Amino acid sequence: MKGRPNLYTDYRKEIAILNTTTQKFWALIGLTLLIISSFFFSQYWMYLITTALLTAVAAWGLNIVSGFAGQISLAHGAFVGIGTYVSAVLGGVGSSYIRGYELDMLIWLPLAGIVPAIIGLIISPLAVRLKGLNLGLVTLGLVFIASYIFSNWNSVTGGSGIGRKTAKLKIFGIDFNDGFYAGSYHIEKDQFIFFLSLILFIFAGIGVKNLMRSKIGRAYAAIRDRDIAAEAIGINLYRFKASAFALSSFYAGVAGSLIFVMSGGVDPTQFNLVYSVTFIAIVIVGGAGTVLGPLFGAAFFSLIPGVIKYFLHFFGTTADQVPLHPTQIERLVFGLLLIGFLIFESRGLWGIWFRLRNYFKAWPFSY
Amino acid sequence: MTIFLQASFEGLALGAVYSLVAIGLVLIYKAMDVLSFAQPALAVVGAGIISALAVDRGINFWVAFILALIMTGIIGTLSERIFLRPMVGEPVFSVAILTLGLDVLYRTVLDNWIGVNPRYMGDPIYTWGEFGSITIGGVILKFQEIGALITAILAVLFLGYFFKVSKYGLAMRATSFDQETSLAQGINVGRIFGLVWFIAGILAAFAGFFITGGFNLLTQASFVSAFRALPAVVIGGLDSIPGAIVGSIIIGLTQGYVAYYQFPFESFTGINLGNGFSLLAPYLIMFLILIVKPDGLFGTEEVERV
Numbered sequence: 001m002k003g004r005p006n007l008y009t010d011y012r013k014e015i016a017i018l019n020t021t022t023q024k025f026w027a028l029i030g031l032t033l034l035i036i037s038s039f040f041f042s043q044y045w046m047y048l049i050t051t052a053l054l055t056a057v058a059a060w061g062l063n064i065v066s067g068f069a070g071q072i073s074l075a076h077g078a079f080v081g082i083g084t085y086v087s088a089v090l091g092g093v094g095s096s097y098i099r100g101y102e103l104d105m106l107i108w109l110p111l112a113g114i115v116p117a118i119i120g121l122i123i124s125p126l127a128v129r130l131k132g133l134n135l136g137l138v139t140l141g142l143v144f145i146a147s148y149i150f151s152n153w154n155s156v157t158g159g160s161g162i163g164r165k166t167a168k169l170k171i172f173g174i175d176f177n178d179g180f181y182a183g184s185y186h187i188e189k190d191q192f193i194f195f196l197s198l199i200l201f202i203f204a205g206i207g208v209k210n211l212m213r214s215k216i217g218r219a220y221a222a223i224r225d226r227d228i229a230a231e232a233i234g235i236n237l238y239r240f241k242a243s244a245f246a247l248s249s250f251y252a253g254v255a256g257s258l259i260f261v262m263s264g265g266v267d268p269t270q271f272n273l274v275y276s277v278t279f280i281a282i283v284i285v286g287g288a289g290t291v292l293g294p295l296f297g298a299a300f301f302s303l304i305p306g307v308i309k310y311f312l313h314f315f316g317t318t319a320d321q322v323p324l325h326p327t328q329i330e331r332l333v334f335g336l337l338l339i340g341f342l343i344f345e346s347r348g349l350w351g352i353w354f355r356l357r358n359y360f361k362a363w364p365f366s367y
Numbered sequence: 368m369t370i371f372l373q374a375s376f377e378g379l380a381l382g383a384v385y386s387l388v389a390i391g392l393v394l395i396y397k398a399m400d401v402l403s404f405a406q407p408a409l410a411v412v413g414a415g416i417i418s419a420l421a422v423d424r425g426i427n428f429w430v431a432f433i434l435a436l437i438m439t440g441i442i443g444t445l446s447e448r449i450f451l452r453p454m455v456g457e458p459v460f461s462v463a464i465l466t467l468g469l470d471v472l473y474r475t476v477l478d479n480w481i482g483v484n485p486r487y488m489g490d491p492i493y494t495w496g497e498f499g500s501i502t503i504g505g506v507i508l509k510f511q512e513i514g515a516l517i518t519a520i521l522a523v524l525f526l527g528y529f530f531k532v533s534k535y536g537l538a539m540r541a542t543s544f545d546q547e548t549s550l551a552q553g554i555n556v557g558r559i560f561g562l563v564w565f566i567a568g569i570l571a572a573f574a575g576f577f578i579t580g581g582f583n584l585l586t587q588a589s590f591v592s593a594f595r596a597l598p599a600v601v602i603g604g605l606d607s608i609p610g611a612i613v614g615s616i617i618i619g620l621t622q623g624y625v626a627y628y629q630f631p632f633e634s635f636t637g638i639n640l641g642n643g644f645s646l647l648a649p650y651l652i653m654f655l656i657l658i659v660k661p662d663g664l665f666g667t668e669e670v671e672r673v
Contacts, residue, residue, distance in 0.1 A: 072460055125658075126654070126657070126658065129657075129658060129661055130657060130661050132459065132460065132669075133402050133459060133460070133463060133605065134601060134605075134657060134661060134662070134663075136402075136460070136463060137402075137597055137598070137601045137653075138601075138653070138654065138657055140597065141598060141650035141653055141654065144591075144594075144647065144650050145647060145650055145651070148641070148643070148644075148646070148647045152641035152642060228671060274471065277467050277471065280464060280467070281468070284464060325479070328475050328478070328479050331471060331475040332472065332475050332476075334471065335468045335469070335471035335472040335475065336468075336472065338464070338465070338467070338468035338471070339450055339465055339468040339469065339472075342454065342457075342461055342462075342464060342465045342468070343450070343453045343454060343465070346457075346461065
């Protein structure tokens with residue numbers, strides 16, 4: 001069977017997570033490059049890459065509910081926020097007016113996922129009752145309710161404009177906030193967070209892939225394609241829509257618990273409408289309903305600030321020579337990309353990659 | 368009693384402002400099955416143009432106002448022509464997300480122009496001073512709020528007349544009924560789409576003026592107020608103009624009553640609802656109504672073919 005990578009003699013092999021040698025090869029190369037690069041990149045790029053990894057985890061969450069199960073959620077950013085604050089309260093440092101219990105990371109990391117998942121379950125009856133645009137509008141309302149609660153619950157969030165510190169990294173009672181020594185080599189805190197995110201990212205990726213190739217994933221796809229038909233063939237709509245919301249919120253919460261740890265503090269105004277729209281843009285630009293898509297999208301959007309900064313530096317322009325602030329250029333690019341991909345390539349970056357791959361696979365007979 | 372009347376009046380005026388945005392949303396939805404998340408941002412764009420012309424350029428307010436209305440309408444038409452026309456026939460949800468992208472574009476450009484300091488709107492009638500007010504039986508009626516009510520009523524009457532009598536009104540009704548059949552009858556559906564966005568843009572600019580006029584000022588957060596037209600549309604039903612008006616009034620009154628009765632309620636029950644709860648109440652009302660009636664109060668129930 002050697003040299004015939006597309007011939008499968010076993011169903012198990014065909015639905016394997018990495019089912020071709022090429023995929024295995026590139027996954028290995030990617031991982032190695034990521035790990036090696038963590039020792040060479042500057043702190044700024046490390047920060048961007050870590051953010052990209054965690055954003056990909058959160059975007060996978062949105063992809064479960066919107067890409068696989070076809071239920072619109074504009075409130076994904078709010079769930080990321082809930083995860084952030086659960087972790088900050090349980091693992092953060094308290095003061096006279098802000099709550100913080102300085103617990104171990106083994107406690108706050110799972111809880112940061114479980115609490116948003118429960119909240120997702122609580123609101124899921126809405127999702128079952130509504131569909132299409134009305135569901136989108138209701139989740140839009142959730143964004144405003146969440147940001148209202150975030151900016152008013154001062155003992156948890158520190159209040160808008162002030163914010164609070166995020167969770168401390170303490171595992172098995174060992175404090176990692178100043179880095180640690182592996183042998184004689186000192187691993188910085190940022191590097192540590194990077195490796196933590198990488199492990200989380202790998203597990204989350206395997207989780208999504210497994211979900212997609214299992215019974216649950218097929219049920220989600222059936223609901224997305226035609227909910228009435230799905231119900232007719234015996235899929236319990238209520239159970240699967242609710243579980244899709246819960247799972248997506250779990251991913252959002254876990255990603256949210258770590259995403260602000262690197263910068264150290266978080267302001268409640270962060271979790272506004274634009275933040276939620278960012279995740280939608282990531283899923284759409286990356287490619288909805290695919291596993292690789294949100295990863296492309298997250299890398300793309302998280303690295304844009306660095307690229308813009310690099311170009312400004314490269315052409316020797318300073319920030320005040322450009323009429324727009326870098327963050328505003330970022331948002332313009334982001335809006336234009338969202339529109340452009342919807343109009344020209346609705347399958348997103350994944351679609352472009354897919355067509356390129358097929359072109360070269362069929363070369364020289366590609367047309 | 369005075370407080371009740373005051374709250375009712377302010378609520379009604381707010382409802383009138385929301386209804387201007389909401390009617391535009393419903394018109395667009397009926398004509399082309401698109402829910403435009405960009406409409407609230409378009410309202411604020413209209414306000415921005417008024418401020419830029421009347422305050423920065425020093426043009427007479429009324430000239431600036433009319434220019435701004437037309438320019439906002441044109442921005443609406445152009446957005447439709449450039450961004451939404453290629454999306455005809457695509458899934459409803461994709462187009463809705465595209466309008467979210469439009470919303471981000473409008474707001475980024477506008478936020479950059481507004482900057483940190485709030486912007487003034489200029490004064491329509493200078494001698495009245497800062498938009499003025501009259502007092503009837505202890506109830507303070509701001510001219511701005513009276514203006515909003517009158518504008519909304521006139522807009523509804525005009526649109527009703529327009530749809531009933533004019534050639535283009537008839538064409539619009541036909542388009543919203545069935546696009547392909549109206550194409551077959553010789554209606555230029557593309558032009559109808561442009562016209563709908565033009566009307567929606569003008570209505571949005573009116574709303575933008577009433578939201579940011581007087582002491583409210585134009586800031587980077589102004590669009591949040593305009594956004595509350597969305598729950599209004601949802602309450603009324605996405606495809607019903609009477610629904611949009613009723614929904615807006617419900618939202619406006621809720622906001623008015625909560626603003627005036629929150630403090631007495633809090634001191635009576637001891638529950639602290641927090642700052643600006645009145646701005647949140649519309650969304651809670653939306654949840655309640657949607658759980659009971661998923662298609663809104665006046666919306667036509669969606670019939671699905673299996």
